[in-house]
Amino acid sequence: MKTNGKVYKYGNHVDTDVIIPARFLNTSDPGELASHCMEDIDKEYIKTVEKGDVIVGGENFGCGSSREHAPIAIKVSGAGCVIAKSFARIFFRNSINIGLPILECSEAVDGLEAGDKVEVDFSTGEIKNLTKNTVYKAQPFPDFLQRIIQADGLINYAKATREGK
Numbered sequence: 001m002k003t004n005g006k007v008y009k010y011g012n013h014v015d016t017d018v019i020i021p022a023r024f025l026n027t028s029d030p031g032e033l034a035s036h037c038m039e040d041i042d043k044e045y046i047k048t049v050e051k052g053d054v055i056v057g058g059e060n061f062g063c064g065s066s067r068e069h070a071p072i073a074i075k076v077s078g079a080g081c082v083i084a085k086s087f088a089r090i091f092f093r094n095s096i097n098i099g100l101p102i103l104e105c106s107e108a109v110d111g112l113e114a115g116d117k118v119e120v121d122f123s124t125g126e127i128k129n130l131t132k133n134t135v136y137k138a139q140p141f142p143d144f145l146q147r148i149i150q151a152d153g154l155i156n157y158a159k160a161t162r163e164g165k
Contacts, residue, residue: 001150003080003101004119004130005053007112008038008045014057015064016091020073033069034076045077052080054120056112059084062091071095081120083127083138085109096145099153103127105138122146 017040024036038045038055055074061084062070071094074082081101095102101122108127112118116131125140140146151157 001101001122001146002120003052003054003122004117005050005080007054007056007114007116007118008042008049008079009056009112009114010038010041010058010061012058012085013060013063014041016062016067016070017064019062019070020067025067025069028069030072030076033073034078037073037077049078051078053078054118055079055082056109057082057084058109059086061085061087062095063088066090066094068094068098071098071100075100081122083108083112083120096141096148097154099149099151099156101149103138103140105136108136108138111136122149 019038020033020036021040024033035046061082070091075098081103083103083105085106086104087102103125105127111134112129116129119128119130123140123146125138127136127138148154148157151160
């Protein structure tokens with residue numbers, strides 16, 4: 001599984017209230033959530049994001065409340081993945097549960113800049129900065145987690161497994 005696109009780079013401790021502000025949590029509609037993704041930290045994000053683009057964050061990305069709305073908003077906005085130095089534990093699990101690819105790689109976070117073009121291969125953990133012609137290596141997820149993400153989340157994975165697919 002691969003994605004490629006441009007980098008949107010943010011700092012440390014990007015919390016779920018910044019990813020999807022609480023004032024928009026009166027809906028569970030994924031499209032409506034996505035329309036406000038990153039609004040309080042980057043008003044241009046939702047206007048310019050394209051399918052496959054990559055969000056890059058520092059330490060503790062997704063901290064704050066345990067809402068699934070945050071990774072849903074990111075995924076439905078079009079982002080192909082999130083790369084960070086580390087993820088808040090609940091955001092990490094929610095991302096897998098809803099099928100949002102994420103990778104931890106400090107070197108990539110330090111080397112990538114906003115606007116860089118990147119290609120990410122989740123099966124190998126390889127992150128290629130096409131702008132700077134550099135390559136970073138993240139630890140890929142084990143096969144069973146990759147299958148959950150490829151199935152577009154835990155519920156779809158469970159259904160497919162139950163049906164013998």
